[in-house]
Amino acid sequence: MKLTQVKGNTWVLEGFELIPLYRLENNTCILLDTGLKEEREDIEQTLLEAGLTPAGILCSHAHIDHAGSNRYFQEKYHIPVALTVQEAGMCASLLSLKCYFLLLPPSMVERESSNLIHTPDVIIPAQDGPFSFAGAEFTILHTPGHSAGHVCTVTPDNVCYAGDALLSQEMMNAKLPYCLSHQMGMDSREKLRGRSWDYLIMAHRGICPGSELDTLIDKNQELALLRTREVYDLVTRPMTASEVCQAVCQYHQILTQKPRRALRFERNVRFFLEFLVDRGDLVMKTQDGTVVFCRP
Numbered sequence: 001m002k003l004t005q006v007k008g009n010t011w012v013l014e015g016f017e018l019i020p021l022y023r024l025e026n027n028t029c030i031l032l033d034t035g036l037k038e039e040r041e042d043i044e045q046t047l048l049e050a051g052l053t054p055a056g057i058l059c060s061h062a063h064i065d066h067a068g069s070n071r072y073f074q075e076k077y078h079i080p081v082a083l084t085v086q087e088a089g090m091c092a093s094l095l096s097l098k099c100y101f102l103l104l105p106p107s108m109v110e111r112e113s114s115n116l117i118h119t120p121d122v123i124i125p126a127q128d129g130p131f132s133f134a135g136a137e138f139t140i141l142h143t144p145g146h147s148a149g150h151v152c153t154v155t156p157d158n159v160c161y162a163g164d165a166l167l168s169q170e171m172m173n174a175k176l177p178y179c180l181s182h183q184m185g186m187d188s189r190e191k192l193r194g195r196s197w198d199y200l201i202m203a204h205r206g207i208c209p210g211s212e213l214d215t216l217i218d219k220n221q222e223l224a225l226l227r228t229r230e231v232y233d234l235v236t237r238p239m240t241a242s243e244v245c246q247a248v249c250q251y252h253q254i255l256t257q258k259p260r261r262a263l264r265f266e267r268n269v270r271f272f273l274e275f276l277v278d279r280g281d282l283v284m285k286t287q288d289g290t291v292v293f294c295r296p
Contacts, residue, residue, distance in 0.1 A: 001042040003050055006199050006207055008157035013046055015039045017065055017203040020153075020161045021052075022136055028055035030134050032153055032161050033203070034069035037115045043069065056080050056134025059120075060163030061147040062087040063100070064113050066203065071118035080121035082133055084142070086149025088120045100147075102270075103263040112260075124151060143192070145185025146178065152192065160197040160210070165189060167220055168206025174223065175252040176268040182224055182275040189217045231272040232281055238292035245269040 002014040011029075013019040016039060020032040029052045035043060047054065054077050059067050062083060070091075074081050083091070090096050094110055094117065101109050124131060124140055131140045139154035143165040153161045165188055167174060179185040197210035208216065234247040245266040249255055256262050273293055276282040282293045 001039070001046040003046050006157075006201060007159050008155075010155045010157040010159040010199075010201075012201060012207065013043060014205075015042060018201055018205050018207070019043065019203075020155070020159075020201050022138075022155050022157075023052065024055060024135050027051050028053050028135075030054075030056045030058055030136055031073070032058050032155075033060055033066040033163070034073055036065050037068040037072070040069040040072055053077065054079050056082070058082045058124075058131075058133055058138065058153055059087070060153065060161065060203070061150040062091045062116060063147060063164070064116060066163065067091070067116055069115070070120075071115060074118060074121070080134060081118065082122040082124050082131075083120040084124045084149030084151060085126070086144075087147065088123060088149075090148070091116050091118055091120075093117065101264075102267045104260060108260060141191070143188035145181050145183075145188045147180055150188075154197065158197055158210075159199045159201065160192075160195070161201045161203075162192070163203050165192065166200070166202050166216055167204060167223065168202035169208070169216065169219070170206050171202075171204050172219055172223055175227070175254060176248070176265060177223065177227060178268050179224070179271055182228065182271060183278060186221055186224060189220055193217050228272055228275055231269065232276055235276075235282060235293055235295065238285065238287055238294040240290055240292055241270050241273060242266060244273060244293060 003011055005011050009023040011021050015035050019035050021029045023029045031054055034057055054073050056079050057070055070081050090100055097116055098106055098109050128141050131138045137156055141152040143150050143152050146164040152165055193214055199210055200208050248269050249265055283296050284291050
């Protein structure tokens with residue numbers, strides 16, 4: 001796994017996603033997320049080769065590709081994990097984790113993601129502002145939408161780790177971008193507008209100068225609205241969520257043969273449908289005891 005310097009003591013591990021870290025003076029570092037559980041050996045080996053030992057985990061949110069090794073590093077290195085109260089609650093049990101996976105059966109959630117169950121040592125304050133953690137002073141910005149308690153973290157080098165609040169330019173072709181609430185996600189992106197950071201790190205997968213922030217926000221907003229419009233255009237008659245999902249998957253040619261992936265696609269499509277209902281573009285009705293979505 002490649003370790004790349006962004007600025008000063010702020011570096012990134014380049015895996016499936018970018019995992020930032022902040023180096024401390026005593027050959028330790030604070031991980032900003034821990035990636036997928038399958039990446040933990042690569043992370044450890046890369047840190048070992050760099051002469052670094054984890055001193056803490058300041059986690060953006062508790063999704064499988066961001067907190068997959070939180071418990072592992074917490075227990076092995078006896079280091080603190082910091083999460084918001086919302087994300088901590090989601091990681092409290094198998095049943096609370098199911099709220100994230102939504103349509104997946106509990107047994108499937110357990111098989112694939114029981115590693116997410118852990119108890120953080122520190123709860124990130126509910127307000128924006130300075131946050132001292134594991135020997136460094138960060139700035140926290142609450143950016144809910146992608147998840148209930150997502151945060152962006154600004155390192156002492158004035159580098160912002162945006163996590164999944166922003167997609168990088170490389171991800172502007174994402175067909176079904178995940179957002180628990182698209183409206184809140186858009187509001188959180190607007191909250192970041194006009195900030196003067198030196199660099200931005202997006203988990204999937206990009207680093208750019210801070211001067212590109214507002215343009216990147218514009219492109220993220222455009223992508224969310226484009227995908228929303230595509231879903232709307234495919235609702236040509238009263239349709240169930242599954243029928244809409246089928247139409248969306250055919251439109252984008254994401255014709256998976258794996259039920260668990262299909263259920264994730266349907267979950268993501270549902271969030272677009274909810275956004276359209278909240279905006280008044282679609283309404284929900286019942287047809288033979290089943291909810292259907294249609295135009296007003």
